[in-house]
Amino acid sequence: MSAVTGAVVDGEPAIELRDASLRLGGHTIWSGVDLLVGAGEFVAILGPNGAGKSTLLEVLLGLLELARGEVAVLGAPAGAGNERIGYLPQRRVFDASTRVRGIDVVRLGLDGRRWGMPLPLAGRLRARARSDRERVARAIEQVGASSYAGRPIGECSGGEQQRLLIAQALVQSPRMLILDEPLDGLDLPNQAGVAALVQGICRTHGVTVLLVAHDVNPLLPYVDRVLYLAGGHAAMGTPEQVITSETLSGLYGAPVEVLKARDGRLVVVGEPEAPHQHGPRHGHEHGPRHVLR
């Protein structure tokens, strides 16, 4: 992490990354990244395509190993506490022919890993089935998706699908949400709606949120801090501290200018293109969306 530091974190940090470097396919994606996120913080991860935003999330989930440095998530090694993390992977769209109800997709977030058949058995199992049903209903209500959760998810709009997927990430009552571009492909009112929804969850339930986004503007009213990844390095702080001409120019190693529009929106000018693809894993950043069925 460079010059900028953020808010003071008290208590046990939710995420701790020390001097972390990631290499993939012989290329260094980023290095020297320090990250300290407090419990209940809402942090946006920003940066150009190929900067390694999604791979940072995969490190935190224990799906990728660091080349150097240390990582701890919810007080445990990365990957160990994944059932306490609600994860929303990047660019998922259910195509129109998907004939599965939204409520069933949400439910898979709860029991998709369980082996065996759900049978209407008596006793203890029945109680679990009822509590499962209640948790699914609560998660759907929390994101305001009750009116369309019974429809086939392929027939839902992009915004509706995104809310259902957030409900799926919420259904295990996680202590942390890791959302990879949940605003991608949504129109502006829906971007604001989803950002506000996520902030509400963060504030009322004390859930730590990491949210990857391309554009900081729809998030500005809601986030506590931002992590900006570019040029293989990271800067962390409040949006006013990080999204400045000086900090971004330092990260990119090239002159970048940040302009403030009259309505408070930030515009980054002169952002260099991502120099090259950092190996095969990054193809999907530019590739087609994951089409689900």
Place this chain on the structure above:
Amino acid sequence: MNPHLTWNLVADVRQLVEYRFMVNALLAASVVAVMAAVVGWFMVLRLQTFAGHTLSMMSFPGAAAAALVGLPLAAGYFAFCTAGALVIAGAAGGGGRRAPAQESAVIGTVGAVALALGFLGLSVYGGVLESLESLLFGSILGVTRGQVLTLAIVAVCVLSLLALAGRPLLFASIDEPLARARRVPVGSLSIAFLLVLGLAVAATAQITGVLLVFALLVAPAGIARELTPRIGAGLALSVLLGLVIAWVGLGLSYFTNHSPGFYVSTIAIVLYAGARLTRGLSTARARRGGPDAREALGGATDR
């Protein structure tokens, strides 16, 4: 034998089960219909209908090879269909991320090789092998008690596997990226499902013939999918439809003395067309009703 269809259903059923070969045929068709309906439901969900159809073609060289070495034909069906499943699984990504374009190219090639091998087997062997016709279009009326038992054992294995792995398979089929992140063994499940599909297809092809697996494997699942988006209801409906198609098809064949394959497929296609039409009409009605009707359907429309 000179059975004739009456308006008395009880009398008709009594005529149907008068002969042992017909009882065997009904039993075999029921077992296969249930298994194919469940496996088919997952297959349609996973968009692997093409793979299922191609695996059924593997039973053609399978039968030819079994005849050549003097094994029961069923052994050839099962061996070749599962081998085909492994080839498709291995060549189309080997358990890694599914690559649909590559997968369908591999499947098409496997299908062509299967037909060519089968034809070669036939010409080398020449003769005693069951007629090509019954191989391609089914020979259910000649099923023995032993074959029924074999089919039942395969069905129990296949259905138990699906019952055990049903939810993770559903998760991996509907939402692969998240399933992968949650450490569901997506790759192994994909291979295992192709194997199960191979077994189910080998069994179905013995009843409907290589070319008509559609009737019991695809149609019930396809119809159920049109009629309900619910998972449990869809599976149950699929099984029910499979049984109805198999029983009515066999019955009509018995009374009219035409091939069961014809009736089974025709019923399947008519039902499928009916289901598509029903859903099309209800969608159109909802649309014509304007925004109010859409809201009544439960849509906070923010598209």
